[in-house]
Amino acid sequence: EPEVTQTPSHQVTQMGQEVILRCVPISNHLYFYWYRQILGQKVEFLVSFYNNEISEKSEIFDDQFSVERPDGSNFTLKIRSTKLEDSAMYFCASRETLTTDTQYFGPGTRLTVL
Amino acid sequence: ELKVEQNPLFLSMQEGKNYTIYCNYSTTSDRLYWYRQDPGKSLESLFVLLSNGAVKQEGRLMASLDTKARLSTLHITAAVHDLSATYFCAVVNNFNKFYFGSGTKLNVKP
Numbered sequence: 001e002p003e004v005t006q007t008p009s010h011q012v013t014q015m016g017q018e019v020i021l022r023c024v025p026i027s028n029h030l031y032f033y034w035y036r037q038i039l040g041q042k043v044e045f046l047v048s049f050y051n052n053e054i055s056e057k058s059e060i061f062d063d064q065f066s067v068e069r070p071d072g073s074n075f076t077l078k079i080r081s082t083k084l085e086d087s088a089m090y091f092c093a094s095r096e097t098l099t100t101d102t103q104y105f106g107p108g109t110r111l112t113v114l
Numbered sequence: 115e116l117k118v119e120q121n122p123l124f125l126s127m128q129e130g131k132n133y134t135i136y137c138n139y140s141t142t143s144d145r146l147y148w149y150r151q152d153p154g155k156s157l158e159s160l161f162v163l164l165s166n167g168a169v170k171q172e173g174r175l176m177a178s179l180d181t182k183a184r185l186s187t188l189h190i191t192a193a194v195h196d197l198s199a200t201y202f203c204a205v206v207n208n209f210n211k212f213y214f215g216s217g218t219k220l221n222v223k224p
Contacts, residue, residue, distance in 0.1 A: 031210065043157065043202060043214040056211040091156060101145060101162040103212075108156050 002026040004106035006092050012112045013082055021077045021109045023092030032075045033093040033103065034067065036060065043091070049075065082113045116141050118205055120215035127193055128223055135188040135218045137203035146186045147204045148177050151217070157202065161188075193222045 005024045013019050025032050034046040047057045047067055054067065066078045075094075079086055092106040117140040127133050137146070145164055149157040161170045163179035163186060170177050174197065176189045186203055198221050204214045 033212070035212075042216045043204070045212045045214070048210045048212075050210070058211070093157075101147070101164065102159050103147070104159070105149075105157040 002104075004092055004094055004104050006090075006106040006109050008109060009107065010110045010112070012114065015084060015113055016081050018078065018080050019082055019111060021079075021090050021092075021111070023075045023077070023106055024073050025075055025092065025094030026096075026104055027073070029094035029096045029104075031055075031095040031097070032067075032069070033095075034077045035091040035093065035105075037089045037091065037108075039088070046077070046090075079111075082111075084113050087111055087113045116143065116205060116207055116213045118203060118213045118215040120201075120203055120218050122218060123216060124219050124221075126221045126223065127190075129194055130192050132192065133190050135190075135201055135203075135220075137186040137188070137215055139184050139186075139205045139213070141207075142181070142184075143205040143207060145206050146179050147206075147212075148186070148188055149202045149204065151200045151202065153199075160201075190220070193220075195222050195224050198222045 007022045032049040036044045045058050046061045048055045064080050068076050089108045089110050091108045093103045095103045119138045121136050148160040150160050151157050161177040166181040168179045174191045179186045200217045200219045202214050202217045204212050206212050
């Protein structure tokens with residue numbers, strides 16, 4: 001069964017450094033998402049992406065964050081100048097179309113900022 | 115901004131018992147999702163409810179949606195230990211932005 005993959009599974013970085021989290025959505029899916037989950041808390045929407053542009057973003061998704069689909073398969077989340085409070089699980093998800101409502105989540109990347 | 119509230123946040127129950135998790139949301143949405151998350155794992159899609167009165171069942175779990183009351187329920191029948199997990203509801207606005215509830219951590223004791 002097709003699945004969303006994410007790399008790395010765990011990323012440790014120093015405060016102030018830039019990180020890039022990578023996702024490979026399911027191949028025929030058109031809508032892509034990033035979410036964040038701080039340990040023990042709820043899942044927070046960051047951004048949705050369609051047709052090579054952001055369709056929605058949350059208040060969390062400020063200038064520190066950017067997303068890109070650099071080729072036909074990868075979907076990346078870049079966090080510039082990481083802060084301690086960026087430590088969280090980051091989940092990527094994809095959906096085939098807007099009328100195909102099921103979102104498929106990747107396994108997540110645990111980001112630890114020291 | 116759309117708000118989603120779940121209750122209870124924690125639920126400890128004995129195997130064989132029934133219980134209901136509630137999900138309220140603050141503004142109109144005609145799509146509601148239920149997810150399961152095991153500790154340290156990703157989210158697994160359980161149900162997508164698309165219209166008022168929608169009811170879906172899978173095994174011991176049944177989800178329903180009342181869009182007029184802005185309420186969804188996830189009913190657990192004859193709970194078993196394998197259902198222990200955190201359950202999240204989520205709604206989406208017209209512009210493809212998802213709002214999650216705080217989650218209900220379910221512990222089913224043998």
